[in-house]
Amino acid sequence: xxxxxxxxxxxxxxxxxxxxxxxxxxxxxxxxxxxxxxxxxxxxxxxxxxxxxxxxxxxxxxxxxxxxxxxxxxxxxxxxxxxxxxxxxxxxxxxxxxxxxxxxxxxxxxxxxxxxxxxxxxxxxxxxxxxxxxxxxxxxxxxxxxxxxxxxxxxxxxxxxxxxxxxxxxxxxxxxxxxxxxxxxxxxxxxxxxxxxxxxxxxxxxxxxxxxxxxxxxxxxxxxxxxxxxxxxxxxxxxxxxxxxxxxxxxxxxxxxxxxxxxxxxxxxxxxxxxxx
Amino acid sequence: xxxxxxxxxxxxxxxxxxxxxxxxxxxxxxxxxxxxxxxxxxxxxxxxxxxxxxxxxxxxxxxxxxxxxxxxxxxxxxxxxxxxxxxxxxxxxxxxxxxxxxxxxxxxxxxxxxxxxxxxxxxxxxxxxxxxxxxxxxxxxxxxxxxxxxxxxxxxxxxxxxxxxxxxxxxxxxxxxxxxxxxxxxxxxxxxxxxxxxxxxxxxxxxxxxxxxxxxxxxxxxxxxxxxxxxxxxxxxxxxxxxxxxxxxxxxxxxxxxxxxxxxxxxxxxxxxxxxxxxxxxxxxxxxxxxxxxxxxxxxxxxxxxxxxxxxxxxxxxxxxxxxxxxxxxxxxxxxxxxxxxxxxxxxxxxxxxxxxxxxxxxxxxxxxxxxxxxxxxxxxxxxxxxxxxxxxxxxxxxxxxxxxxxxxxxxxxxxxxxxxxxxxxxxxxxxxxxxxxxxxxxxxxxxxxxxxxxxxxxxxxxxxxxxxxxxx
Ligand SMILES: Cc1cc2nc3c(=O)[nH]c(=O)nc-3n(C[C@H](O)[C@H](O)[C@H](O)COP(=O)(O)OP(=O)(O)OC[C@H]3O[C@@H](n4cnc5c(N)ncnc54)[C@H](O)[C@@H]3O)c2cc1C
Ligand SMILES: Cc1cc2nc3c(=O)[nH]c(=O)nc-3n(C[C@H](O)[C@H](O)[C@H](O)COP(=O)(O)OP(=O)(O)OC[C@H]3O[C@@H](n4cnc5c(N)ncnc54)[C@H](O)[C@@H]3O)c2cc1C
Ligand code: SF4
Ligand code: FES
Numbered sequence: 001x002x003x004x005x006x007x008x009x010x011x012x013x014x015x016x017x018x019x020x021x022x023x024x025x026x027x028x029x030x031x032x033x034x035x036x037x038x039x040x041x042x043x044x045x046x047x048x049x050x051x052x053x054x055x056x057x058x059x060x061x062x063x064x065x066x067x068x069x070x071x072x073x074x075x076x077x078x079x080x081x082x083x084x085x086x087x088x089x090x091x092x093x094x095x096x097x098x099x100x101x102x103x104x105x106x107x108x109x110x111x112x113x114x115x116x117x118x119x120x121x122x123x124x125x126x127x128x129x130x131x132x133x134x135x136x137x138x139x140x141x142x143x144x145x146x147x148x149x150x151x152x153x154x155x156x157x158x159x160x161x162x163x164x165x166x167x168x169x170x171x172x173x174x175x176x177x178x179x180x181x182x183x184x185x186x187x188x189x190x191x192x193x194x195x196x197x198x199x200x201x202x203x204x205x206x207x208x209x210x211x212x213x214x215x216x217x218x219x220x221x222x223x224x225x226x227x228x229x230x231x232x233x234x235x236x237x238x239x240x241x242x243x244x245x246x247x248x249x250x251x252x253x254x255x256x257x258x259x260x261x262x263x264x265x266x267x268x269x270x271x272x273x274x275x276x277x
Numbered sequence: 278x279x280x281x282x283x284x285x286x287x288x289x290x291x292x293x294x295x296x297x298x299x300x301x302x303x304x305x306x307x308x309x310x311x312x313x314x315x316x317x318x319x320x321x322x323x324x325x326x327x328x329x330x331x332x333x334x335x336x337x338x339x340x341x342x343x344x345x346x347x348x349x350x351x352x353x354x355x356x357x358x359x360x361x362x363x364x365x366x367x368x369x370x371x372x373x374x375x376x377x378x379x380x381x382x383x384x385x386x387x388x389x390x391x392x393x394x395x396x397x398x399x400x401x402x403x404x405x406x407x408x409x410x411x412x413x414x415x416x417x418x419x420x421x422x423x424x425x426x427x428x429x430x431x432x433x434x435x436x437x438x439x440x441x442x443x444x445x446x447x448x449x450x451x452x453x454x455x456x457x458x459x460x461x462x463x464x465x466x467x468x469x470x471x472x473x474x475x476x477x478x479x480x481x482x483x484x485x486x487x488x489x490x491x492x493x494x495x496x497x498x499x500x501x502x503x504x505x506x507x508x509x510x511x512x513x514x515x516x517x518x519x520x521x522x523x524x525x526x527x528x529x530x531x532x533x534x535x536x537x538x539x540x541x542x543x544x545x546x547x548x549x550x551x552x553x554x555x556x557x558x559x560x561x562x563x564x565x566x567x568x569x570x571x572x573x574x575x576x577x578x579x580x581x582x583x584x585x586x587x588x589x590x591x592x593x594x595x596x597x598x599x600x601x602x603x604x605x606x607x608x609x610x611x612x613x614x615x616x617x618x619x620x621x622x623x624x625x626x627x628x629x630x631x632x633x634x635x636x637x638x639x640x641x642x643x644x645x646x647x648x649x650x651x652x653x654x655x656x657x658x659x660x661x662x663x664x665x666x667x668x669x670x671x672x673x674x675x676x677x678x679x680x681x682x683x684x685x686x687x688x689x690x691x692x693x694x695x696x697x698x699x700x701x702x703x704x705x706x707x708x709x710x711x712x713x714x715x716x717x718x719x720x721x722x723x724x725x726x727x728x729x730x731x732x733x734x735x736x737x738x739x740x741x742x743x744x745x746x747x748x749x750x
Binding site: 038084086087200218222223227234264 | 525532539557685
């Protein structure tokens, strides 16, 4: 059992932050790694990135968007409640190195995944430029945190309610036009966003790293639910990733695989909402 | 002599089981097991040979005539105790061991007639004891003060843990998943091995004092070196061979194509067959193809039927004679309506716009010269391609070694396939104090061989632990 020591609602109650007591995982966690959670006995195993960890206090942070049954269920948990299973740290840590100028692009809840990675790139001595985006102002998360670990910082919203009106890729393109010293772009967010970030950077020949949020079951390399085609080869995202060279990723396949259980997911979510009423 | 002839006249007693039509739509166990009367009748067939052949076929040396004799005499609890002297999981083995190629294949009665149903009797005795609810705990000797870490709670790890705790060592099992049992829980379906049986065995170990820690992926949360640093004096690696193998043919990443591991893990471990009461979904295919011919393929095919498939094909590249599955499993699958396409191999998958599989192009094969395994090698038949309409495929062509742990133990010798190199008698690896056994050493094998490996390692580890010079830390 893993106790929740803090709970915080974000982005107009669509996103939730939990601080969980998991001392061993907290000690080992590195940027880019994730945990698998199973909320209760009938629950499924869902992967969530660690947005932070405190080895001294023995806690890890997860920030998740409520998109279906399992995340909605997790959101019903309060401070003091316990999550049945937390497994981690899983996945390969981000390869962090001093390169010079690095652009970190985050969209939606992807910003939570991006934050510890951005911080690591900053701490090792890179010039970090961040671009974060959301559909609208109220859905933007972790602005202050991201700003705090960036040398330059930009915000975009799809509807223009805050920051620059447009997509993160618009801001990215301008930056790439303006400066020639960008060594690496890291793009994390919804699949279409990552796909377009990669399309944008491809033109400039700049290496781009993405984090793939495939469907997972065990997340230890045992089942292959998480497979994606990268560079023409099948990779298991849970053990070979979750980060990959974005220019090699078959995003179209990824998008279709993500949608494999739409019918069941809807059924499950509707059933849950009925039960909650 | 007259006595012997009379005994042979009793025919081998069948085990009552669910009707195939009914059971192919539910997840309840297929056979009901012997009644006491049937068990005694069957046990009475045994000739009580002076030099029993059957025992030679048992990888852990169960004293077969002795336990069978106890059943014949009505001492069912005594029979269970006798079994447990050599086999710590008789209720499991009675259900899943390939007796037809082990003890029963050597039984003297089998020469003229049918062999004694050793497996069914084993199952009966173990079930009888469990249902009585009074499983006695053996006397545990005083603590040796030695700590052992067991990685993996499959049959190898469970057997070893039981043996070592009974010798007074302090044993902790670290299991990656949230439930114990390894393949017994995530792989073998409920209708073949009810999970309550595995739970009962694990409960027994816990009462003996074995500690189990779940959600510990060793190699990630802790390394083997860290286990030693934490004060464990020896480590056993029983992590199985859990890495699914795919065929690497075009279209294999279409939706609706599962590895057997994923398909069975969703259904068994995550209880997707009870969706939406349980949250994990599983795709229900109308027309299912299962690639492969082992027990795993049979389990996948029979699961697909139970989830509601209209047709299920086993697609196997060799012929019926080479089928690696236990005869009983293939027979049960056939009875339930699984169809077999022998001498057939898939070439590529065809999908629709949503990325779902809709068809599988196959090729017919014929048997050529024998290969390294001694089986005749299947070779493609010219111009024999055809398309099988499918909306769900389960790839069940084997598994390999998962590098998550083996890659994080410095100086651990591995073979060219990534399995751990260990002495077959003792499980000793190239690292001092590290032992290994089960599928991670042999590649996918059987429950009983994994248990045998656990038993052998427990003896070697006990010696190692009691030799003071090894473990003064
Ligand atoms: C390595 C990794 C890290 C992730 N980190 C985060 C994070 O930090 N914050 C966050 O909000 N989300 C993250 N996700 C996505 C998160 O796991 C899914 O949103 C969650 O599982 C959805 O579950 P649900 O039941 O609420 O929704 P569902 O109704 O099940 O599904 C909604 C959507 O989530 C996807 N999804 C469903 N089940 C899974 C599953 N088992 N694994 C992955 N995706 C699934 C589906 O494709 C679907 O589009 C991460 C995913 C991965 C693989
Ligand atoms: C579907 C299926 C059906 C089968 N049917 C039969 C049958 O009828 N008869 C028969 O005799 N055999 C059968 N087998 C084979 C048999 O189940 C295996 O040979 C046996 O279970 C191997 O035992 P093991 O202890 O070596 O490993 P496993 O049973 O594989 O257990 C290994 C355990 O280690 C855990 N683990 C792995 N990595 C780590 C890590 N890094 N840290 C912590 N824990 C870890 C795993 O989660 C797992 O619980 C079947 C196998 C399958 C898959
Ligand atoms: S070989 Fe057959 S008849 Fe002889 S003891 Fe064994 S089970 Fe009984
Ligand atoms: S989630 Fe099972 S192998 Fe990656």
